[in-house]
Amino acid sequence: MDMLHPDIERYLARFAAHDDLVLGEMERLGAERDFPIVGPQVGRMLETLARACGARRVLELGSGFGYSAFWFLRAVGRDGHVTLTDGSRERCAEARLFLDRGGFSGRYRIETGDALEIAPTIAPPVDIVFCDIDKQDYPKALPIAHRLLRPGGLFITDNLLWDGKVLEPDPSDWTTAGVVELTRLLRASDEFVSTILPLRDGVAVAVKVR
Numbered sequence: 001m002d003m004l005h006p007d008i009e010r011y012l013a014r015f016a017a018h019d020d021l022v023l024g025e026m027e028r029l030g031a032e033r034d035f036p037i038v039g040p041q042v043g044r045m046l047e048t049l050a051r052a053c054g055a056r057r058v059l060e061l062g063s064g065f066g067y068s069a070f071w072f073l074r075a076v077g078r079d080g081h082v083t084l085t086d087g088s089r090e091r092c093a094e095a096r097l098f099l100d101r102g103g104f105s106g107r108y109r110i111e112t113g114d115a116l117e118i119a120p121t122i123a124p125p126v127d128i129v130f131c132d133i134d135k136q137d138y139p140k141a142l143p144i145a146h147r148l149l150r151p152g153g154l155f156i157t158d159n160l161l162w163d164g165k166v167l168e169p170d171p172s173d174w175t176t177a178g179v180v181e182l183t184r185l186l187r188a189s190d191e192f193v194s195t196i197l198p199l200r201d202g203v204a205v206a207v208k209v210r
Contacts, residue, residue, distance in 0.1 A: 003161065003198055012199075016040040022102045026067045037064060038132070038158055042200055043071035046130070046156065049205065050075035053154055055127035058082045061115040061141055062132040066095030072128070073104040082108045083122065085115040116140055125150035131157040135175035138182035146191055149208040155192060157182065161202030 004012075018024075018040060030037040038046070050058065050072055056079060058072045063084035072082045086092050092110045099108055111118045115133050129145040131138065138157065145155040160166070160183060165176040186194040186206055194206035 003164075003200070003202075012041055016044045018044075020102075022098055023067075023070060026065065026070065026098055029065070030067065035064065037067040038071075039200060042158065042203055043068065045197070045199060045203065047071045047075045049154060049156065050128060053127060053152065055154075056080040057126045058128045058130065059119070059122055059126050059148060060084050060130045060132070061119060061144070062086065062134075063091075063095060063110070064132075065091045066098050068130060068132065069095065069108060070099060070102055070104075072130070073099065073102070073107060076107070078107070080107065084108060084110045085118050086110070086112065087114060088112075116144070119144045119148070122148060124148045126153060128154045128156060131155070132159070134178075135159065135162065136178040138178040139185055142182060142185050142189075145206075146208065151208055151210070153208045155204075155206040155208065157204040157206075159201045160196050160204040161198065163201060166202075 046068060056076055058076060060069055063069055063086045066084060069082050069084050076082060084095055089112050092112045095110055116137060124147060126148040127150060129148055131141045149155060160179060162176055162179045165171060166180055171177045171180055186192060186204060191208060191210050192206040193209055194204060197203045197205060
């Protein structure tokens with residue numbers, strides 16, 4: 001589903017363009033595999049938000065081969081740290097190679113396994129929790145984020161428009177239902193102030209207020 005006019009999409013793509021060779025290689029790999037990385041527009045937004053809130057500790061629930069983590073690591077500085085999680089040992093190994101080539105060695109940790117099982121082992125406070133796990137599990141990420149985040153911390157979730165499937169009045173597939181339910185929970189929560197940005201496939205940004 002086209003969210004924006006193609007000319008606007010091209011304009012935003014030019015704005016988000018970069019000259020980082022490692023990021024470029026990761027983007028080409030994602031395209032070759034048809035693997036859903038967030039892309040440079042959302043990546044630039046992640047870096048901007050992380051810098052804006054002075055993030056030093058970031059937890060990713062779902063990391064793939066490290067593309068979004070690369071953008072967070074650009075933001076958190078030399079004393080910052082990013083924890084990645086992914087169920088694939090192969091993707092975790094690729095992430096390590098890419099992040100080390102990007103100059104981030106020693107500033108991240110990669111945990112292989114189910115992000116929802118790894119998250120309880122993480123000690124608060126965390127500045128940002130980024131969620132990009134299986135969509136049917138999205139609602140389970142909200143209490144995890146609330147436990148871990150400091151007041152003013154950000155819970156950022158990708159794919160909140162889910163290719164327009166969220167417009168279905170009664171979504172029958174469990175992935176869409178998971179996205180819709182997290183959206184409902186964020187809207188109803190008095191612990192977060194939230195918005196959805198219509199960038200690419202939709203990104204929710206929620207600030208923990210209590």
